[in-house]
Amino acid sequence: MSTDTDAHLLELAAAGNAPAFSEFVERHATSLHRFGTRMCGDRHAAADAVQEGLLAAWREARSFRGDASPRTWLFSVVLNACRHLRRKRVGEPTCYAPMASAEKVAAGAAGPEAQARSRELTAVLEGALATLEPEAREVVMLRDIEGFSGDEVARLLGVSLEAMKSRLHRARLALKQALEARLGHPMEEAL
């Protein structure tokens, strides 16, 4: 992998350099997959939505003006693709498939107990996230898991910073409640 910055890779991509675009995307593939899976409800739908988003990003690379970071811009395109897919699937039964391959997650954890705990928490978190309204899931995913700043999340969601903060707080409370219902005990005893 080169030491090029995301901005430079995206600049090259805008000029038609496909390998530069591929490298830029690969850098963010893990978080795009995580985000897509949880926004779309299952990993197969996520793969389709992310591919759709990436093709749109490739076509629109020239429109990148540098107002946001390249990563924020990439997420905005994939977020739109996920929303588009969700709209198309309205009325279909929700088939939530946990994103994490248990073996892969386990392989990265320390001991057997830590592996089991990590698998359990990931599954519980994904199940709880799936019960949130899409707007709540988006804001928690972007702010608390993907680590975008408050300003970036507000920009991604197209709302004011104050509206984003208020939505985030409500979403966190709803997620805490959903997690506690699944865990069967208060959150403070979970970690």
Place this chain on the structure above:
Amino acid sequence: MSPRCEAMLPKLSAYADGELSAEERAEVLDHLEGCDDCRRFGAGFDALLTLLHDDAARPDARPDDFGEKLRATLAKLR
């Protein structure tokens, strides 16, 4: 829940995100010190944020077909 506790609840996110003024922060800490319910709730809120922040650091769990689809999509661009 007392009116003071109800007033405290919306401040928890701002407190966790470091967005409160020194005065507001002191007010929250002062309340938490004397209120078991809110202290417990705050600890649960902290645990939630820790769980979420840690989630991004978990190992790459991309399924193989995701990588394949991604590579196939990117190959079309070349």
